[in-house]
Amino acid sequence: MAALTIRDVYKRFHSVEVLKGIDLEMDSGDFTVLVGPSGCGKSTLLNIIAGLERQSSGNIEIGGRIVDNIAPRDRDIAMVFQSYALYPSMTVRQNITFGMECRNVPRVQRDEAVGRVAKLLQIEALLDRKPGQLSGGQRQRVAMGRALVRDPLLFLFDEPLSNLDAQLRAEMRIEIKLLHQRLGSTIVYVTHDQIEAMTLATRIAVMRQGVVQQFADPETVYNRPANLFVARFMGAPPMNTLAARLEATRGRTVAVIGYGEAAIRFPVPPEAEGWNGRDVVLGIRPECIAEPTRHFSDLPGAVTTIVASVEMVEPTGAETIVVLRLGDERALGRVSPDVRHRLSETAQFAVDTRKISLFDPASGDRIT
Amino acid sequence: MTHAVPAAVQLSRQGTLSALRRLPEYLTIWVPLLLSAGHLVSFALWTIWVSFTPSTLLPVSGWVGLRNYTSVMATRNWTIAFDNLLLFGSGFVLLSLLIGLVLAILLDQRIRGENVLRSIFLYPMAVSFVVTGTVWSWLLNPGLGIQKLVNGLGWTAFRFDWLIDRDMAIWTIVIAAVWQSSGFAMALFLAGLRSVDADLVKAAQIDGAGPIRLYRRVILPTLWPITVTVVVIQLQFAITTFDLVRALTGGGPGIATLLPALVVYDFMFQRGLLARGAAAAVLMLLTLLAVLLPYAAWQYAQRRKAARA
Ligand SMILES: Nc1ncnc2c1ncn2[C@@H]1O[C@H](COP(=O)(O)OP(=O)(O)OP(=O)(O)O)[C@@H](O)[C@H]1O
Ligand SMILES: [Mg+2]
Numbered sequence: 014m015a016a017l018t019i020r021d022v023y024k025r026f027h028s029v030e031v032l033k034g035i036d037l038e039m040d041s042g043d044f045t046v047l048v049g050p051s052g053c054g055k056s057t058l059l060n061i062i063a064g065l066e067r068q069s070s071g072n073i074e075i076g077g078r079i080v081d082n083i084a085p086r087d088r089d090i091a092m093v094f095q096s097y098a099l100y101p102s103m104t105v106r107q108n109i110t111f112g113m114e115c116r117n118v119p120r121v122q123r124d125e126a127v128g129r130v131a132k133l134l135q136i137e138a139l140l141d142r143k144p145g146q147l148s149g150g151q152r153q154r155v156a157m158g159r160a161l162v163r164d165p166l167l168f169l170f171d172e173p174l175s176n177l178d179a180q181l182r183a184e185m186r187i188e189i190k191l192l193h194q195r196l197g198s199t200i201v202y203v204t205h206d207q208i209e210a211m212t213l214a215t216r217i218a219v220m221r222q223g224v225v226q227q228f229a230d231p232e233t234v235y236n237r238p239a240n241l242f243v244a245r246f247m248g249a250p251p252m253n254t255l256a257a258r259l260e261a262t263r264g265r266t267v268a269v270i271g272y273g274e275a276a277i278r279f280p281v282p283p284e285a286e287g288w289n290g291r292d293v294v295l296g297i298r299p300e301c302i303a304e305p306t307r308h309f310s311d312l313p314g315a316v317t318t319i320v321a322s323v324e325m326v327e328p329t330g331a332e333t334i335v336v337l338r339l340g341d342e343r344a345l346g347r348v349s350p351d352v353r354h355r356l357s358e359t360a361q362f363a364v365d366t367r368k369i370s371l372f373d374p375a376s377g378d379r380i381t
Numbered sequence: 382m383t384h385a386v387p388a389a390v391q392l393s394r395q396g397t398l399s400a401l402r403r404l405p406e407y408l409t410i411w412v413p414l415l416l417s418a419g420h421l422v423s424f425a426l427w428t429i430w431v432s433f434t435p436s437t438l439l440p441v442s443g444w445v446g447l448r449n450y451t452s453v454m455a456t457r458n459w460t461i462a463f464d465n466l467l468l469f470g471s472g473f474v475l476l477s478l479l480i481g482l483v484l485a486i487l488l489d490q491r492i493r494g495e496n497v498l499r500s501i502f503l504y505p506m507a508v509s510f511v512v513t514g515t516v517w518s519w520l521l522n523p524g525l526g527i528q529k530l531v532n533g534l535g536w537t538a539f540r541f542d543w544l545i546d547r548d549m550a551i552w553t554i555v556i557a558a559v560w561q562s563s564g565f566a567m568a569l570f571l572a573g574l575r576s577v578d579a580d581l582v583k584a585a586q587i588d589g590a591g592p593i594r595l596y597r598r599v600i601l602p603t604l605w606p607i608t609v610t611v612v613v614i615q616l617q618f619a620i621t622t623f624d625l626v627r628a629l630t631g632g633g634p635g636i637a638t639l640l641p642a643l644v645v646y647d648f649m650f651q652r653g654l655l656a657r658g659a660a661a662a663v664l665m666l667l668t669l670l671a672v673l674l675p676y677a678a679w680q681y682a683q684r685r686k687a688a689r690a
Binding site: 060063065084085086087090091092094095096097098100101102103111112115116145159 | 578580581583584585586587588589590591594598599602603686
């Protein structure tokens with residue numbers, strides 16, 4: 014059963030159109046991440062799902078029930094805010110039970126629920142403190158506790174980790190993932206951090222300027238981006254996107270970068286045949302370009318060895334990022350830290366061509 | 382060591398430059414501030430000194446201990462003025478707080494014409510107390526104002542003569558003062574309401590809090606630092622009230638609406654009892670300090686807490 018259906022939702026603020034026809038469907042147990050650059054309408058969409066904001070047109074369905082005219086409190090949702098939005102005058106315990114207080118849940122039941130959630134999130138020692146006396150990470154936990162105590166059909170998270178430092182963020186990310194696996198809850202999670210999106214999601218919706226660019230599982234979004242925007246947005250460092258043209262050579266289609274002697278050729282899937290003789294944008298992830306001894310695959314033709322000059326190297330410890338010159342363009346590769354390139358030297362690199370994406374340079378859409 | 386010296390020279394040169402650039406700032410802020418503070422402090426000290434002397438029409442030296450204080454506190458004028466202050470102070474502060482808060486909450490509902498209404502409510506603040514007092518003395522005068530109007534409309538039995546009623550006259554001052562300064566309380570409360578994190582309201586909506594619970598449990602508790610500030614400002618106004626009463630009732634009927642400042646004035650400039658007037662003034666100052674010192678301590682504690690968080 015669909016836990017959440019968003020049907021053709023538009024949102025205008027005065028004359029500005031912020032959401033332009035959003036269609037999404039999520040199953041029960043899905044962890045859906047809405048990701049996109051700042052201002053693309055993620056929070057607006059989340060607020061519309063919660064009922065805090067009213068869509069200009071379209072429907073929202075939660076658990077098979079159209080909720081357009083239902084108040085937030087009756088939508089069976091819980092929300093975690095970026096600012097945590099803890100009630101400053103209440104203790105942690107009161108913060109967590111405020112929803113139950115509003116619904117006149119008896120005291121015994123409230124205490125039991127607080128106990129359960131506090132144990133789950135390990136905040137038992139904090140229950141009688143005020144939010145002002147908590148650290149950022151502890152506030153984050155309390156905010157999660159306030160959502161978890163409700164056991165709703167749908168959890169909404171609006172950038173819950175963006176106010177934490179890098180280390181704490183990584184820890185909480187793991188905890189959220191564990192919680193999801195343990196409780197099997199349905200979650201819509203907004204972030205503009207593509208690493209959070211990749212690690213947490215079972216489905217990712219990439220948004221840009223109020224339009225969903227791609228809605229798929231993380232692997233598909235990463236390996237088969239629907240357009241250039243998605244290709245460049247997901248992944249760090251981002252996918253290399255290089256101007257190329259398709260040619261037919263000995264009955265096979267190849268993508269050619271550069272001209273004459275220096276031209277580099279990559280085999281591409283036969284479905285791209287229709288584009289023979291035309292310009293395309295070739296996308297290849299940095300991790301598909303590595304030192305020549307790297308073993309990508311046994312499949313014949315999967316790996317092409319190229320020669321390119323090294324413009325810059327950035328050792329990160331675990332690996333080294335190399336900036337290569339391919340034809341007229343720059344591309345990033347990720348080589349083993351044991352390989353030491355000298356600047357401006359020409360070197361061999363192995364390229365895993367199975368993961369090449371081709372895009373229409375005019376529309377930016379994926380060709381194959 | 383060799384390059385440490387030029388660095389130091391450069392630093393001090395930068396210091397001189399920035400001091401020069403800030404000269405107008407010092408001249409416009411610090412000089413007047415020091416002058417007026419000096420003025421204030423020296424007159425306060427002088428008044429304290431006078432209050433311990435046997436001065437009458439003119440200040441003379443000598444030491445009489447607390448005699449002026451005991452005799453001031455023994456006068457009927459002073460006891461009435463102080464009782465009035467308690468009544469007026471609490472009535473005025475509570476009412477202006479309440480009305481200001483209600484106005485602020487109503488204005489915060491994002492109604493149309495908010496700017497116009499806000500100006501209207503704030504406008505009385507721009508009027509001098511003498512004008513407020515005079516206008517309200519007309520409005521409340523049974524032969525001229527509201528009573529006359531309602532009587533003229535046909536309700537001839539209507540009576541609204543607090544201004545000439547010994548027991549109720551103090552409330553006319555409360556009315557005028559509340560009229561004058563509720564807008565001020567409203568402005569501060571409105572600023573406080575507007576600075577409430579919008580996510581808090583959203584969270585409460587999802588939790589299912591209705592409007593009353595939302596205000597009572599979530600929004601109003603965030604306002605209490607502002608409330609304390611408003612109370613203190615209004616209280617210090619109440620303690621020093623002079624011109625409003627002068628213009629509205631002149632302390633009458635009889636001495637029914639005397640306030641401490643009027644007693645000071647009476648001793649000093651009408652009866653020529655300088656030392657007693659000074660003693661009464663010092664008593665007023667002590668009352669003020671009784672309000673302001675705890676406030677300062679509270680603010681200090683708040684700031685310490687904020688710095689720690
Ligand atoms: N109440 C409002 N009135 C007018 N415009 C608004 C309002 N709320 C949001 N917008 C506009 O809608 C657009 C989308 O805002 P939204 O907050 O949904 O972005 P977002 O994707 O959550 O961005 P971020 O990552 O910065 O949080 C922005 O351009 C914003 O200026
Ligand atoms: Mg946002």
